[in-house]
Amino acid sequence: MKTFALPSVESPRGKGRKSGAQLDEAKVRTKIWVLYGVFVFIWFNILYLLHFLKTSTRVLAPWILPAFAALGIYLIVSGALMRKKYFAQTTVAAHDDASKAFVPWWLGNMYGFSSAITIAVLGFWLKFLGATWSVTAIFFGIGLVFLLLWRPRPLLR
Numbered sequence: 410m411k412t413f414a415l416p417s418v419e420s421p422r423g424k425g426r427k428s429g430a431q432l433d434e435a436k437v438r439t440k441i442w443v444l445y446g447v448f449v450f451i452w453f454n455i456l457y458l459l460h461f462l463k464t465s466t467r468v469l470a471p472w473i474l475p476a477f478a479a480l481g482i483y484l485i486v487s488g489a490l491m492r493k494k495y496f497a498q499t500t501v502a503a504h505d506d507a508s509k510a511f512v513p514w515w516l517g518n519m520y521g522f523s524s525a526i527t528i529a530v531l532g533f534w535l536k537f538l539g540a541t542w543s544v545t546a547i548f549f550g551i552g553l554v555f556l557l558l559w560r561p562r563p564l565l566r
Contacts, residue, residue, distance in 0.1 A: 434564070437511055441518050441561045448522045452553060455533050459545075467539030474544065477535055481528050481548060485555065488524025492517045496562060514564050521559030528552035 495517030499510045532548025 433508075434511075437515070438561075438564070441515065445518070445522060445561050448526050449556060451526060452529050452549075452556060455529055456549065459533060459536050462537070464537055465539065466541055469535075469538060469540055473538065474535070474540070477531050477548070481531055481551065484524045484527050484531075485551075488521055488555070488559070491520040491524075492559065492562075495520065499564065510564060514562075518559075518561050522556065525552050525555035525559055528555065 495513040498513035499517065529549050529552030532545040532552065535548060536542070536545040
């Protein structure tokens with residue numbers, strides 16, 4: 410597993426400056442928030458794309474909707490469990506060394522973002538296959554709710 414190297418060297422000018430580890434921590438936090446913004450932007454772009462595709466409504470095979478619903482439930486459960494697992498590793502690693510806590514923290518946030526956006530992608534594919542807006546809106550709504558609930562979690566120390 411790749412780890413972030415965080416030097417803890419104090420600046421030569423002393424008091425008013427932050428150490429290298431604090432600067433790198435701020436950089437990692439900024440990166441995860443920017444990435445989160447990209448995921449929210451992608452969610453809106455998927456809706457925008459569907460608006461212009463103007464797909465026709467067709468009768469779906471009877472197994473498609475239950476299969477997509479089961480996959481959506483799996484994504485919610487696996488996303489929640491993986492976030493919980495990696496955030497637990499973050500708290501353990503933060504007690505020893507803060508630099509070792511970045512990787513599981515990053516992975517926990519990424520699993521949450523990707524699981525939430527994948528639920529919206531399922532809604533996109535349902536609409537593309539011919540489902541009505543009332544069915545696809547459920548997937549888009551659930552995807553947005555989990556994307557907002559699973560926003561970047563602060564790094565615990």
